Amino acid sequence: MASDPTSAPARPSFALLLAAGLGTRMRSPLAKVLHPALGRPLVAWAVDAARAAALVPVVVVNHQEDAVRAALADRGCRFARQEAPRGTGDAVASGLQAIDEDGVVVVLCGDGPLIRAETLRALCAAHAAGGRPVTVLTMHLEAPGAYGRIVRDESGRVLRIVEAGEARPEELALTEVNTGIYALDIVWLRARLPQLQPHPPKGELYLTDVVELAAAEGGAQGVVLADAREAMGVNDRAQLAEAEGILQERVLRRWMEAGVGIEAPASVTVEAAVELDPDAAIERGAVLRGRTRVGAGARVGAYSVLVDAELEPGAQVLPHCALESCTVASGASVGPFARLRPEARVEEGAKVGNFVEIKKARIAPGAKVPHLSYVGDATVGAGANIGAGTITCNYDGVFKHHTEIGPGAFIGSNSALVAPVRVGAGALVGAGSVITKDVPDEAVALTRAKQEHWPEAARRLRERKLAEKARRGTRS
Numbered sequence: 359m360a361s362d363p364t365s366a367p368a369r370p371s372f373a374l375l376l377a378a379g380l381g382t383r384m385r386s387p388l389a390k391v392l393h394p395a396l397g398r399p400l401v402a403w404a405v406d407a408a409r410a411a412a413l414v415p416v417v418v419v420n421h422q423e424d425a426v427r428a429a430l431a432d433r434g435c436r437f438a439r440q441e442a443p444r445g446t447g448d449a450v451a452s453g454l455q456a457i458d459e460d461g462v463v464v465v466l467c468g469d470g471p472l473i474r475a476e477t478l479r480a481l482c483a484a485h486a487a488g489g490r491p492v493t494v495l496t497m498h499l500e501a502p503g504a505y506g507r508i509v510r511d512e513s514g515r516v517l518r519i520v521e522a523g524e525a526r527p528e529e530l531a532l533t534e535v536n537t538g539i540y541a542l543d544i545v546w547l548r549a550r551l552p553q554l555q556p557h558p559p560k561g562e563l564y565l566t567d568v569v570e571l572a573a574a575e576g577g578a579q580g581v582v583l584a585d586a587r588e589a590m591g592v593n594d595r596a597q598l599a600e601a602e603g604i605l606q607e608r609v610l611r612r613w614m615e616a617g618v619g620i621e622a623p624a625s626v627t628v629e630a631a632v633e634l635d636p637d638a639a640i641e642r643g644a645v646l647r648g649r650t651r652v653g654a655g656a657r658v659g660a661y662s663v664l665v666d667a668e669l670e671p672g673a674q675v676l677p678h679c680a681l682e683s684c685t686v687a688s689g690a691s692v693g694p695f696a697r698l699r700p701e702a703r704v705e706e707g708a709k710v711g712n713f714v715e716i717k718k719a720r721i722a723p724g725a726k727v728p729h730l731s732y733v734g735d736a737t738v739g740a741g742a743n744i745g746a747g748t749i750t751c752n753y754d755g756v757f758k759h760h761t762e763i764g765p766g767a768f769i770g771s772n773s774a775l776v777a778p779v780r781v782g783a784g785a786l787v788g789a790g791s792v793i794t795k796d797v798p799d800e801a802v803a804l805t806r807a808k809q810e811h812w813p814e815a816a817r818r819l820r821e822r823k824l825a826e827k828a829r830r831g832t833r834s
């Protein structure tokens with residue numbers, strides 16, 4: 359396609375994202391457009407929609423400029439700086455400084471994460487078909503509030519946009535409003551922006567005024583957005599939660615269409631960067647964050663929380679587990695109530711049971727850690743069995759040390775393995791042992807005190823106490 363010598367290279371179209379505002383209503387030190395929805399900054403949702411619609415994103419920044427640039431690294435954005443918040447007209451003029459090319463620019467708000475690529479494509483198509491310099495995306499609202507009103511003439515042509523604060527009563531009553539999203543011809547726009555007049559009292563330049571300029575030249579059109587929720591802007595925490603809920607519904611619907619089983623979707627969190635294979639199963643209340651991946655046939659049990667976790671095909675995570683930066687291999691099973699911390703790797707067919715914590719440790723194929731253990735900085739060999747209550751004592755107060763448990767070893771319940779230490783292949787550690795020295799392959803190690811019996815002593819002790827109780831009688 360790109361190598362066809364007879365066709366001119368396609369003229370790029372641009373998306374200008376206005377993101378210079380402070381967002382004071384979030385009551386947060388973090389810039390509004392950097393607040394995450396499903397783990398992705400608000401502005402990145404709009405940038406990704408623009409890119410999916412084949413638009414080159416140009417982001418107009420001011421507040422926390424460096425952080426906004428960093429959050430959008432690797433997304434192919436250009437950046438422009440608006441020196442002071444002098445209104446949307448000034449913001450767009452600033453943004454155009456990052457564009458040398460002509461063509462079409464779509465203006466978007468950085469705090470509007472719900473706009474879809476399909477809508478942007480349709481807007482661009484309508485703009486191309488209309489042949490006018492300005493196409494405004496409008497919507498109908500029963501309660502139009504503070505939005506700019508779309509004023510049309512008797513024949514339905516768009517005449518201008520009037521801001522709510524400046525509208526006459528009959529204009530305020532209009533229910534068709536400006537979404538703040540437009541497609542504009544760059545060359546035309548560049549020539550008209552210097553004609554914008556500041557609006558009192560703040561002296562702001564309104565981008566909306568270019569509509570009236572275009573109408574005077576016979577050329578502004580309005581396109582109505584069917585689902586007004588797409589143009590929703592986020593100004594406070596409640597709107598952020600609402601937008602996140604809508605994004606979550608979309609993300610889950612996409613995964614279910616791809617063949618992922620999701621129980622009670624309204625109870626589940628699946629962040630934007632999570633990847634799920636067809637036939638993965640997500641149970642009620644599961645929370646999947648970051649770069650978590652779940653393979654085919656794998657299951658995430660109810661109320662388990664996974665952060666950057668990888669479940670290979672067929673892996674089973676039972677309810678109420680917490681997993682972070684770890685891997686569970688095919689046929690392995692974890693939980694219920696297990697915690698896998700970073701660099702835990704549970705290999706094929708291995709089992710980690712309830713109330714077990716694993717950190718920076720490899721549990722080799724077929725090994726079992728079924729109950730109540732801490733295994734950290736360790737390798738557990740294939741087929742080894744770790745008894746209930748086993749602890750790898752990996753920390754001496756200053757340094758961390760490694761524990762190696764050989765294949766086929768058996769560690770009796772309530773043992774402490776004081777690292778650095780190695781238990782050999784096939785070795786057996788007796789229950790209740792404190793192991794401080796390496797155990798040779800196939801050896802038995804036992805460190806607890808020898809068991810002794812005192813015949814009849816229990817009965818004598820009991821009888822003495824009962825006699826004592828009778829002597830004290832009612833006084834006690």
Ligand code: UD1
Pocket residue numbers: 376377378379380418440442443444445446447448449467468469504505506507519521535536537538563564565566591
């Ligand atoms: C603007 C429109 C209004 C429309 C509404 C939709 C104007 C004059 N009015 O109103 O018709 O219904 O959007 O949401 O354009 N921004 C900058 N620099 C500035 C000013 C704004 O980057 O100097 C950014 C803001 O951060 C925000 C966007 O532009 O992302 C819109 O600005 P905002 O102040 O919210 O515009 P409204 O007055 O709500």
Ligand code: CA
Pocket residue numbers: 591
């Ligand atoms: Ca606004």
